Amino acid sequence: MTALVEVKGLDKAFGGVHAVEGVSFAVEAGQVYSVIGPNGAGKTTLFNMITGLYTPTKGEILLNGESTAKLEPNQLAERGMCRTFQQMQICMNMTAIENVMLGRHLQLRSSLFTTLFRLPSLRRNETDARKRAADLMEYVGCGEYLDTEASAMSYGALKRLEIARALAAEPKVILLDEPAAGLNATETSALEALIRKIADQGITVMLVEHDMKLVMGISDRLLVLNYGRVLAEGAPEEVRQNPDVIAAYLGG
Amino acid sequence: MLNRFMQSRLRGLVILALILIILPAFLGNPFHYELVIQMAIIAATVVGLNLLVGFAGQISLGHAGFFGLGAYFTGIATGTYGWSSLPALVVGAVVVGTIAWLVGRPILRLKGHYLSMATLAVGFIIAIILNNERAITGGPDGMPVPALDLFGWELSTFGRYSLFGIEISGVQAWYILASVVLLAAVWFALNLIESPIGRALRSVHGSEVAASVVGVDTAKYKSLVFVISAIYASVMGGLYAHFQGFITPAVASFEFSILFITMVVLGGMGSTFGVILGAVVLKLLPQVLADFQELETVMFGLILMLTMIFMPKGLLPTLTAAVSKRMRKKAGGEA
Numbered sequence: 001m002t003a004l005v006e007v008k009g010l011d012k013a014f015g016g017v018h019a020v021e022g023v024s025f026a027v028e029a030g031q032v033y034s035v036i037g038p039n040g041a042g043k044t045t046l047f048n049m050i051t052g053l054y055t056p057t058k059g060e061i062l063l064n065g066e067s068t069a070k071l072e073p074n075q076l077a078e079r080g081m082c083r084t085f086q087q088m089q090i091c092m093n094m095t096a097i098e099n100v101m102l103g104r105h106l107q108l109r110s111s112l113f114t115t116l117f118r119l120p121s122l123r124r125n126e127t128d129a130r131k132r133a134a135d136l137m138e139y140v141g142c143g144e145y146l147d148t149e150a151s152a153m154s155y156g157a158l159k160r161l162e163i164a165r166a167l168a169a170e171p172k173v174i175l176l177d178e179p180a181a182g183l184n185a186t187e188t189s190a191l192e193a194l195i196r197k198i199a200d201q202g203i204t205v206m207l208v209e210h211d212m213k214l215v216m217g218i219s220d221r222l223l224v225l226n227y228g229r230v231l232a233e234g235a236p237e238e239v240r241q242n243p244d245v246i247a248a249y250l251g252g
Numbered sequence: 253m254l255n256r257f258m259q260s261r262l263r264g265l266v267i268l269a270l271i272l273i274i275l276p277a278f279l280g281n282p283f284h285y286e287l288v289i290q291m292a293i294i295a296a297t298v299v300g301l302n303l304l305v306g307f308a309g310q311i312s313l314g315h316a317g318f319f320g321l322g323a324y325f326t327g328i329a330t331g332t333y334g335w336s337s338l339p340a341l342v343v344g345a346v347v348v349g350t351i352a353w354l355v356g357r358p359i360l361r362l363k364g365h366y367l368s369m370a371t372l373a374v375g376f377i378i379a380i381i382l383n384n385e386r387a388i389t390g391g392p393d394g395m396p397v398p399a400l401d402l403f404g405w406e407l408s409t410f411g412r413y414s415l416f417g418i419e420i421s422g423v424q425a426w427y428i429l430a431s432v433v434l435l436a437a438v439w440f441a442l443n444l445i446e447s448p449i450g451r452a453l454r455s456v457h458g459s460e461v462a463a464s465v466v467g468v469d470t471a472k473y474k475s476l477v478f479v480i481s482a483i484y485a486s487v488m489g490g491l492y493a494h495f496q497g498f499i500t501p502a503v504a505s506f507e508f509s510i511l512f513i514t515m516v517v518l519g520g521m522g523s524t525f526g527v528i529l530g531a532v533v534l535k536l537l538p539q540v541l542a543d544f545q546e547l548e549t550v551m552f553g554l555i556l557m558l559t560m561i562f563m564p565k566g567l568l569p570t571l572t573a574a575v576s577k578r579m580r581k582k583a584g585g586e587a
Contacts, residue, residue, distance in 0.1 A: 074465075077466055102468075103466045115447040
């Protein structure tokens with residue numbers, strides 16, 4: 001079986017600083033794959049390269065066997081990759097549901113002519129997209145905010161909204177960058193249940209997270225980064241017992 | 253029933269139509285009509301510019317350039333080459349749209365001040381060409397433009413026409429045309445905004461990164477909206493040329509570009525009806541302040557600054573927010 005996401009010898013240098021150095025790993029379809037490590041270990045940099053926002057200095061990323069080197073983020077989205085951000089990227093000039101409907105951009109191709117005259121086909125598609133978006137917001141647990149301006153929503157609700165938007169794109173693989181950051185215990189356990197639901201749908205989940213309890217409970221495999229290098233890789237149990245990891249990160 | 257209407261998406265358009273129907277009752281003389289017709293044409297231009305500035309969050313400080321190109325294309329095609337108006341407007345829109353696309357591709361990569369400067373330069377270049385190509389444009393002295401003719405029917409401000417048996421003057425006929433054009437411009441803009449394309453445009457403003465990771469080709473949409481707003485400007489410039497009967501390079505001037513942007517900012521970026529209000533206010537202002545004519549530019553600058561400081565959302569959004577807050581308070585007090 002070929003891996004859905006494969007990373008080979010990835011390097012990213014900012015000036016003289018190597019944020020990521022010689023990182024290789026593979027994510028199989030259907031896994032929950034987590035990347036952990038101390039602050040500044042290069043986790044977000046890694047995600048930014050995988051999703052096409054940064055260009056690697058060296059190395060290669062394969063999505064479904066295809067090199068992503070020449071692909072823009074929007075072209076990666078066309079190939080089934082979507083993500084959320086540690087620094088949330090919500091369009092504050094839109095309502096909550098419009099943000100989620102934006103996620104269906106690729107499924108909602110309509111010509112300029114159809115749009116300008118608002119032909120019936122466009123109206124049908126919009127009604128349908130709105131319904132799906134509302135369902136998704138219900139699914140992630142922010143269904144009460146449909147027509148609320150995004151700028152008026154709470155932090156926790158926005159985090160869920162961002163996941164709903166990513167899911168609206170019907171991705172094969174979804175990358176969540178610190179989804180639990182800033183959430184309280186109740187919200188975190190709701191998030192855990194949500195990630196499980198997403199994984200059960202057959203969507204591959206890649207996760208950058210600090211919350212150890214969340215990561216250990218949910219992941220099929222873990223990648224531990226330290227100073228941009230791979231410290232350990234494997235199932236949660238192996239990683240937990242790896243002496244390097246204990247020394248460097250879990251703190252004995 | 254009334255409630256359902258108030259929530260429908262075409263509410264604003266219907267209100268605008270009603271205003272345009274009632275307005276002639278208050279227009280006493282041809283000068284009033286002329287003013288309102290100019291307002292309508294400029295408002296439609298600004299509605300197009302707002303798609304770029306208010307919704308997609310890109311700036312253009314050279315939009316009068318496209319307005320001027322449209323005006324001159326129509327003037328030259330109908331005046332010098334004897335085309336009729338409709339093909340002149342359509343071909344002008346295609347030509348100006350193509351120019352906007354060619355210039356837009358490279359300059360829309362720029363952000364913030366750099367984009368402002370680049371669009372400013374585009375406007376200046378167009379104005380300079382119009383000033384210097386004397387043989388074609390008449391240079392700084394300008395050129396006359398024949399009356400609008402639609403399907404062999406000539407619409408001159410000096411003519412007299414009969415509409416369903418009622419005799420109307422040329423400016424009244426123009427008023428009807430300008431009203432219909434403004435309503436169409438608004439309708440197209442509303443349709444565009446509330447569509448997948450419109451969401452993609454707004455997402456470029458909201459978060460370009462978010463837009464790209466859900467599959468929006470941000471470069472493509474920026475070009476698209478730049479071209480659309482240039483086409484709005486071109487068509488309106490063409491109509492303006494016909495209506496005025498005489499154009500000078502002033503239609504493509506920097507001052508005119510600034511006027512457009514001020515209308516958008518004052519009325520309310522991202523509010524289609526707001527920018528129409530902005531156009532009305534800024535067209536009326538020079539009439540009210542006729543005694544201070546030399547201070548006009550200063551006034552615009554001051555208005556722009558005060559708006560930015562005290563109502564960054566613009567006139568109409570600030571007013572509607574205040575009104576709805578009042579109403580909620582009232583409803584709350586009664587309950």
